[in-house]
Amino acid sequence: MKQSTSTQDYLKHIYELTECGLPASTNDMARKLNIKPASVTGMIQKLATEKPALVEYQKHQGVTLTPAGRRAALEVIRHHRLLETWLVQTLGYSWDEVHEEAERLEHVISEDFERRIAAALGNPARDPHGELIPTADLKMPEDDSTPLSALRPNQTATIQRVIAQDPNLLRHLESLGLTPGIQIEIMEYSPFDNNLTVKVGRKVNVLGLNITTKIFVEIK
Amino acid sequence: MKQSTSTQDYLKHIYELTECGLPASTNDMARKLNIKPASVTGMIQKLATEKPALVEYQKHQGVTLTPAGRRAALEVIRHHRLLETWLVQTLGYSWDEVHEEAERLEHVISEDFERRIAAALGNPARDPHGELIPTADLKMPEDDSTPLSALRPNQTATIQRVIAQDPNLLRHLESLGLTPGIQIEIMEYSPFDNNLTVKVGRKVNVLGLNITTKIFVEIK
DNA sequence: CGTAAAATTTAGGTAAGGCTAAATATATTT
DNA sequence: AAATATATTTAGCCTTACCTAAATTTTACG
Structure with a gap:
């Protein structure tokens, strides 16, 4: 097993x-x-x-x-995301540093360890990147977010998750203020290159598809 | 490497x-x-x-x-003992539960992780069993403790370390109050079976060689 | 529709790190 | 010192999970 x-x-x-x-x-x-x-x-x-x-x-x-394969996959993903959350919250890792460490730990922790960190963290629903954490009974919660790339001018949204492991990209996004929970507003859309001009706080940035397809938001 | x-x-x-x-x-x-x-x-x-x-x-x-082999061994032992300490202190493991978990984790944590838990714990000198933790530069500190089996009536001592991983033995020792830091006094010695009668707090127990050779103390 | 390109699979090989059975060293007993 | 017992090593084999090179699909296009 x-x-x-x-x-x-x-x-x-x-x-x-x-x-x-x-x-x-x-x-x-x-x-x-x-x-x-x-x-x-x-x-x-x-x-x-x-x-x-x-x-x-x-x-x-x-x-x-198969169903058995999916359960096993969700178990590993749950380990990974709980570990990332926990490395950030208790050991001061930043969101660009956790992936590699969790990648190795996820395979060796016991179910007991999993339960203990889940409890210590208050059974979090999302990891530091905003990714949903599979539940203890191995169901993946529904995700209702939209890729930022689908938004158009005048729409307002909250960043929910960021799909990226590359530390450089993550540090870049953080420097732009594009992290889970943050409010954004679409200012412009350029149909030729699919660039979006996005307001974050009082800063305005032009984001290419490479970034906008990796950020998922909840539309206001 | x-x-x-x-x-x-x-x-x-x-x-x-x-x-x-x-x-x-x-x-x-x-x-x-x-x-x-x-x-x-x-x-x-x-x-x-x-x-x-x-x-x-x-x-x-x-x-x-060889020196290279010893360094590698001390690195693993440092990982193991820091992990045990940290599992006990931050996740509420008891001293009989940590060995197995640390046994798997010790091989996969990064040097960064090692530094972070060492710092979070305040660079502890000993693990939950009282075993010395190799230093960051991989020296094993000197140990000056004596096996309890070497003590004789009227001697007083403080328990410093317990050499055991077996959870059953560890739970037994804990139930007798025989844990690091505890003061004990030798009441009697039986030369035929090498039993020692030991006073712990206000309790008195007769301990066989199997136990007295696994407890190391500092004589007062 | 036929052919070239791209994707996939097969066949055969390697390195780790286990195992068993048989051979050989070392230790113990008489 | 011989004989037996115990410890250790050798030889040969297995599994996992990777690799390369060659064969085969599948897909894409003129």
Whole structure:
């Protein structure tokens, strides 16, 4: 029942790649996991033939999670997000420093440890990036946020989550004041390059698609 | 420079087995690591031929640490003991619950994490069992304690450390009040079975060698 | 529709770190 | 000192999870 670190990483990444509803491709997996596509094929074939199958796999058709695989993925994601929250809150990590550390810890903490930090943090709903934390019974809460890239002038919104692990990007966003909970207002939209001019506090910034697709907001 | 979990475990156990000054035998290692003696031989041969050799090894003569191996071992031991301290102090673990969790975490935390918990704890000198924590520059502090088994009637002492990981033993000791910092007084000594009658607070207990060799004290 | 490009899979190999069984050293006993 | 017992090592094998190179799909396009 307890998977290897490697298996847990595969399941977590399949979960993330299939959130859009489509199967995860071998190539995308390889890129995300930083290993060769041939290795992905091999591993996925193994995961598909485990006793309770963890993934659904048809040659050349990509891979999806079975219910058992999804539970295992959510367990790891819960560990990761609780750990990030806890590193920030109790050890003073900043939001750009936590990912790497949580990436290693997530595979080795016990269920007891998980319960203890969840309780110590007051069972938080979101991690420092605003990502939703799967519940203790491994359900992923509904997310009703919209990508910032979909907003248009005169709309007002609150930043809910930021999808990024790259420390440089995170530090950049923080320097712009673009962090969860912050209010923003759309000033302009440029249809050719999809740039949005956004007011944050009293500052105004022009943001490209690269940024606006990674910030999710709740429209006022 | 960064070793595998397995290598770190070998080095840690060699450190512990050679604290008495003698090389660690293949059999003792196998028993401590819970693997077969043949596997130990193989692994030790590998450790002896690493680029900076981690162990000194002569066939049939047991194994000792090189300076590089000792540093690596102390690093892991520092992680372990800081983690135990921190699990107890910040997450409410009891001293019999921490060992297993620290055993897994010690291999994956970063140097940054180590520094942060050390600072948060105020650079503690000892872990919850009273064991000395190697310093940040990887020196093991001198220990001047005496095994309780060496005391005789009318001597008074303070418990300094308890060498045990078994949760049942630890819970038993706690129920007897035998924890670090506690004052004790020797009432009687039985030369045939080496039992000591010890006064702890207002309670008196008769302790066998199995216990008295695992408790180290500072004589008043 | 056929071909080139891109994606995927197969086949065979490697490094870690375990295991068992058999061989060899060392230690103990008589 | 021989004989047995115990400890250790060697040899050969297994699993996990990766890799490269070659074969095969699938997709995309002229």
